[in-house]
Amino acid sequence: MLFRRSFVGVLAWLAATPASAHGPTPSGGKAGDPAKVTRTIEVVAIDNAFSLKALDVRDGETVRFVVRNDGMDPHELTVGTVAEHAEHRKLMKEMMELQKKGGHAGHSMADMAHAGGVWVDPGKTASFVWAFKRTANLEFACNIPGHYEDGMKGPIRFVK
Numbered sequence: 001m002l003f004r005r006s007f008v009g010v011l012a013w014l015a016a017t018p019a020s021a022h023g024p025t026p027s028g029g030k031a032g033d034p035a036k037v038t039r040t041i042e043v044v045a046i047d048n049a050f051s052l053k054a055l056d057v058r059d060g061e062t063v064r065f066v067v068r069n070d071g072m073d074p075h076e077l078t079v080g081t082v083a084e085h086a087e088h089r090k091l092m093k094e095m096m097e098l099q100k101k102g103g104h105a106g107h108s109m110a111d112m113a114h115a116g117g118v119w120v121d122p123g124k125t126a127s128f129v130w131a132f133k134r135t136a137n138l139e140f141a142c143n144i145p146g147h148y149e150d151g152m153k154g155p156i157r158f159v160k
Ligand SMILES: [Cu+2]
Pocket: 048, 074, 075, 076, 142, 143, 144, 147, 148, 152
């Protein structure tokens, strides 16, 4: 129980920095203008799955993701390429290991902010607006260790 509580604490700490202002230039688009939203994508997260399995979008489309967490664990939904998600998972794992050793990590969630996304604590709903730009190998995913591997991911396909 104690382990579980500290684990969740680390996850909350990882989420403390907004994933929009820093980090490498995101792929797949950019934070969108709420006034230009043409579609709302509602997603329910459980432990460990998304209700959304795949997403079709148009180049230039601005959507609002609304993510509700019906699980017991925190989840995230981020947009990025397959390679970016792999990098994100690696950093997240490293940071959690550092925290477990009691060290203070030299970098923050901002360093992982490769793309748009949102963190959702259990029982909460969170949203973000994203303007898509045609990009190969784009997907949505939760990169909390083990979750992506459980299937918390899906392809984002660009239709004409
Ligand atoms: Cu998750």
